[in-house]
Amino acid sequence: MAPVTLDQVRCFIAVAEELHFGRAAERLSMTQPPLSRQIQKLETAVGATLLERSNRTVALTSAGSEFLEDSYRIFNALDQAVAHARRVESGSAGTVHLGFTATSAIRILGPLLVSLDKDLPDVQVILHERVTGGQVDGIRRGELDLGLARPPFDTTVLSSRVVAREPLYAVVSAAHPLATVEGPLGPEDLDGLPIISYHPVQARYFHELTVRFLVNGHSRIVQHVQQILTAMVLVAAGEGVALVPASASTLGVPGLVYKRLNDLEGGHPDSDPARPVELHAIWARGELTPLLRHVLHHVQEVATRHDDALKV
Amino acid sequence: MAPVTLDQVRCFIAVAEELHFGRAAERLSMTQPPLSRQIQKLETAVGATLLERSNRTVALTSAGSEFLEDSYRIFNALDQAVAHARRVESGSAGTVHLGFTATSAIRILGPLLVSLDKDLPDVQVILHERVTGGQVDGIRRGELDLGLARPPFDTTVLSSRVVAREPLYAVVSAAHPLATVEGPLGPEDLDGLPIISYHPVQARYFHELTVRFLVNGHSRIVQHVQQILTAMVLVAAGEGVALVPASASTLGVPGLVYKRLNDLEGGHPDSDPARPVELHAIWARGELTPLLRHVLHHVQEVATRHDDALKV
DNA sequence: TCGCACGATGCTCTGAAGGTATTGATGTCT
């Protein structure tokens, strides 16, 4: 049982289209005798007569004309498979498992997906909402390709890049005395006030930002919440003051006033004191494939547009 | 630019599934070195790295795992193409262009299609309603494979076979004196009565049957219609008497009475005087493929069932 | 009736693909 060969199918297509062995052979850049033999082999391999040939004429049998259609399909499938493999290697096609944190990255996901769908329509993004720690684990296990999370990370196995920076705001209830103060606030402006801060483990990043800002003041932390939205709701209820990223102002919680803060010194060397809240993209060190590079580029592009929109 | 070979794809599938060149080679009944070379050739032909291999381990790249899926598809398509070609050759799959005459064969088409769909689900029947002459032309031009028509035919280019015989009935209005006569009628019973006959060219077969039946009587033909249904409507309106095939009684024209006739002698040698109305299947002489044979068998089977139903 | 067009067949030879032996690199076990 000799198997069917692609060459045989190629030969068959030529003969079926020309209905003439000589011309078909010419088209295939070969001579007629081996072409006849290839067709014979194909017919025995398929187990059916595909071409009815007298000494003077060639015609397709019904089995042959059906097989011709299928032959086209096979070659198209092969061509597409090759082209698709190339696109995947070049990063213009493929699948990306993208992790994100609910409260921080969710705002850029919509524009990101739109932008990717426009530029890289063959790239499929599968979203995974996880806390930073979960994203790190996912990347190490190969479940995620890219994460959008808050520092710090284990830089021995992960690479990261800042994709967005934004200012830290104080948020106070509209009825609060601070609501009408002019100019940026310093820690001393919060002296004696109740502060809504964040969970030291579950929301470590914002907890540390808050602590860093308050370090030289004399305020007191009265709550440790896990979600920024929770903090804002508590502030609206008059429970105290909270520090939130600038983009939180677009969450639309009513009855709140957002106040600029003095620059926050003491971050890592590359940080921007005016925009201390950083969102990082993270991935497995050494696994920055062309596809990830493309997606990362779109993430930064979208995040930058988002930041600009916040400035205006 | 060496083209992709099926052997290369086969090798790739084995390696991709085993993730081990040695085991994959064993599965392919070959040794490891040529397998390595086949994979290399495939990768250069595709233009992408499909397998990431260190000296100790083999892993699929993302391009490779996508190509693996496509590889399965290609092999499935090939297998199906081969199987389909065999089925078409054996006659258990394919397409049949079937001609039929509106008034005569239409009653068996429904059961025929049901029966074919049950036994030969991969056979597609395309119906063409044509008069006998149109069917003959269609068969000669290759537009039709099989026809259901009335004799005579040009037997030098067509083969034919009787698929159904049925009695000829006289149909009279319920108010007519003949409606109450007992026993089969002879031509003398119609003496002096107005007869509805058929168009000598367009409905030649029934015209000749009518003339043959009346040849020794003294009735007069007052109409030449083209359709059996037309004749029956005229009879119901009291315009005269008509001769119709037995199956016409199932057309459901109200106010009619069907009378048996004496046997009709003088047909061709094989004819049955009690059932002189014949339906023939016709096809291009020498073109009785297995598929046509199957379909023809179903036609006869269904027509026989139909006849039996009429007898009861 | 002859000749020609065209597919099939026989024979030879080349080159692609397979096999054996070996290398080189990388984990693993003691």
Add this chain to the structure above:
DNA sequence: AGACATCAATACCTTCAGAGCATCGTGCGA
């Protein structure tokens, strides 16, 4: 830490599938 085992890659040789050339057989047209 060193000896060993494992596994893919490479080198070299061998074989057979497939290509080309020459020829045959047979219908169709002049």
